[in-house]
Amino acid sequence: GAVVSQHPSWVICKSGTSVKIECRSLDFQATTMFWYRQFPKQSLMLMATSNEGSKATYEQGVEKDKFLINHASLTLSTLTVTSAHPEDSSFYICSAREGMGFPNYEQYFGPGTRLTVT
């Protein structure tokens, strides 16, 4: 159980275009989903936290107009990278959490999406 999928697994796009990445919880309802960015040989950087039906909370330094997050249902969150540039190339990872309180706070991770902007 507790499977999270991401689509696509990799994408190449041209500079200036937008890319949408989907994150789905397949066998549970995710009240909260997280989006991370992972640079080569570095740790995960939390970009934003989204709760179903409400606006995402972005971490300091993350442009909310550039990284649009929508969490429209309990099983789906999307991250749209708008007007992508080469510096947005990275590995984007989502995770999903079933609840808030113990013991449902554990996060389950998607396999990640490799974005390359040319």
Place this chain on the structure above:
Amino acid sequence: GNSVTQMEGPVTLSEEAFLTINCTYTATGYPSLFWYVQYPGEGLQLLLKATKADDKGSNKGFEATYRKETTSFHLEKGSVQVSDSAVYFCALSSDSNYQLIWGAGTKLIIKP
């Protein structure tokens, strides 16, 4: 604020060697502690966790003990295999908002 520090990699060992990857943390309150593993080309997987002091998490031959007195959660395995080659992340989750705070990750390379 809360933070996690883990030893830099890569760590290179021969098969059947003993493994220790150090992890120390700074946190207020009573955080939960985690080790995640990222195998090549795959997503992050929870390896083990401990939710209170003196708890020992274990899985797949790996174990780590939550030491509040030394604020540590070192990962150990008695005999590593080539298939253990991966990047290992130590993380904590505060008891206030349950967000994960990550260490930098340690790449482990096991040679046959």
